Amino acid sequence: MEITKSIFREYDIRGTYPDQINEEIVKKIAVAISLKCQQERVDEICIGRDGRLSGKSLLNSLSEGLSEHGINVTNLGLVTTPLLYYAAKKSKSKSGVMITGSHNPKNYNGIKLVINDKPVSGKEIFNLIKHKRDISSSPGKIISKDIKEDYILEVTKNIKINKDKKIKLVIDCGNGAAGCIAPKLFKNIGCDVIELFSEVDGNFPNHHPDPGKTENLKDLIQEIKKTNADLGLAFDGDGDRVGLVTNTGEIIFPDKILMMFSQDILSSQKGSIIFDVKCSNALPEIIKDLGGNPIMSPTGHFHIKNGINKHNPLLAGEMSGHIFFNDKWYGFDDGHYSGARIIELIWKRNESISEMNEKLPKSFSTPELNIDVTDETKFKIIEDFSSQCSLEGEKITIDGLRINFDNGWGLLRASNTTPKLVLRFEGDSMDSLNKIKDNFLNELSRICPDIDINLV
Ligand SMILES: [Zn+2]
CATH class of the missing domain: 3.40.120.10 (Alpha-D-Glucose-1,6-Bisphosphate, subunit A, domain 3)
Structure with missing residues (x-):
């Protein structure tokens, strides 16, 4: 089977199921992970999956592939990515593999991994796939474990609040994996919890589990206003990101x-x-x-x-x-622990x-804005823009080009996970913000006239 190289990203592995990522490919990836484990002297690993429809069978392939190559597997089943990281931190080998498509569309799935307490890039795994490996004569043991109770106990002990006056909290899990932990966790911490979309459902029937997009926070804002809640928290598909809405319905x-x-x-x-x-x-x-x-x-x-x-x-x-x-x-x-820290902060x-x-400094900024381009052209656009941009200011080039001006800043970078350019602007007044944004976009269309500048 042909493996699509582009699914091996800088941060993780991500692709569409079943054409780019499927049971057979996950088995091959498992062999590569077992090699990485061997290099790092790791012989046991925690694994888990989010609530996507393809998660269960991909997790089985991963488990088999690792065990066949001598790795002892602790299978956590349906969890959030933070629960997987928590289990990894608590284990001797500090290693874990998560089957997750994060906030990508529902036909996606992927893998995030940490070996020996260090992140491993998708590209590193791709380079290991070429190496053949025989099945081990002593396969690893596979055990199942539920980590959720340990996690809830430890977070509850860690967060200092007075439980006499309950904070009213709306949580929106967007039918993602967060539903398997967030409602119980926040009740246990001592909140009065109102739940939205806690049933884990890989079809995401209500809205997409991505709190980074304001349209996905509409239900949460409405429910906060309806119930006079103190705050609202939303989680992405695998629970590692949090979105916050205030008691007045404002997105922070x-x-x-x-x-x-x-x-x-x-x-x-x-x-x-x-x-x-x-x-x-x-x-x-x-x-x-x-x-x-x-x-x-x-x-x-x-x-x-x-x-x-x-x-x-x-x-x-x-x-x-x-x-x-x-x-x-x-x-x-x-995302859940961050939410718990917000509750602690209110107290x-x-x-x-x-x-x-x-009480925070006032500034005028855009959310993250995107321009659709292609995976093939995005880095070249950034290269051209960075080398030819004539705007005067403090230029920071650690990721795309960010220019700090006296009255604000602008950023243009390439998304690592999608075929998009990412932009954001901030000014000390609405007028400064608009000027900075216009100057950036004018420069972009001067340097790259072929781009259709349609900000979304
Ligand atoms: Zn995520």
Whole structure:
């Protein structure tokens, strides 16, 4: 069977089922993972899957493939990605493989993996696939384990709140894997929980499980208003990202959530905080003002995780809603734990989320914007734009081109996971924002006249 090279991405493996990724290909990938395990002296691994329709049979193939090549397998079944990471952190080998399509359309599936506590890129696995390997004479054992109770107990112990006055919380799991853990977790923490779409259903019949897109938060906003809730949390398909909506129904972008967490954590500890190129300039300013060390990173969990291993920060996060707590948690991205920390913050500050938001610096910004291009052209466009852009300002080239101006900033980068360009703009006034955006787009159409600039 022909393997499509493009499914092996910088951060993970992702493709359409069954043509690009299927049981046979997952078996081949399992052999490559067993080789990587051998290199890292790892002989046991946790595996799990999200709620996608193809998840169960792909997980079986993965389990068989690993066991046949001598790896002991702990099968966690249906879990979120953070539950898989948690199980991996708790295991001796610190290794895990997750079958997940994250927030991609429902016909997608893929693999995220961590071996020996380090992320492994899809490209590295692709290079290992070429090596043939005989089936082991001593196959690995396969055991099943439910990790959910351990996780709930540990998060509940970790989060300090007074349970006398209950916080009213709406959670929207979007029929993703989060439904298998989030309702129980937040009830156990002591919240009054109102559930939306907790039934795990790979058809995603209500809305797509991607809180990064505002249209997917409409039901949550409506329910918060209807029930007078204190806040709303939404999770993506595999539960590693969080979306936050205030008591007044306002969406809080993840860079603002990171500002709130930075203020909280830096008030008692000093250290580094990592964030991606898509975040507001106000974030590094807040971190610096509070005596912390801001570190800007390329976008993508692979880069953020490598940054965490290198810098051992207190906190890391991305505009996409991946937030990694490393102050009193394990340093992996966890939408549910991030949500629990928001609940803790409301208790600590005795303020509503909208009051906390009001106190943050005012800025005018766009959400993440996209322009459709192709996987083949996107990096060339970025290369041309970076080398020929004549706009004056502080140029940052760690991921695409970000230019910091006196009155705001603009960013153009290539998406690593989709055939799109990613843009974001921020200004100190609406006028500055519009000017920066217009200047960027004019430069883009001057340098790359063939692009159809249709921002979505
Ligand atoms: Zn995800």
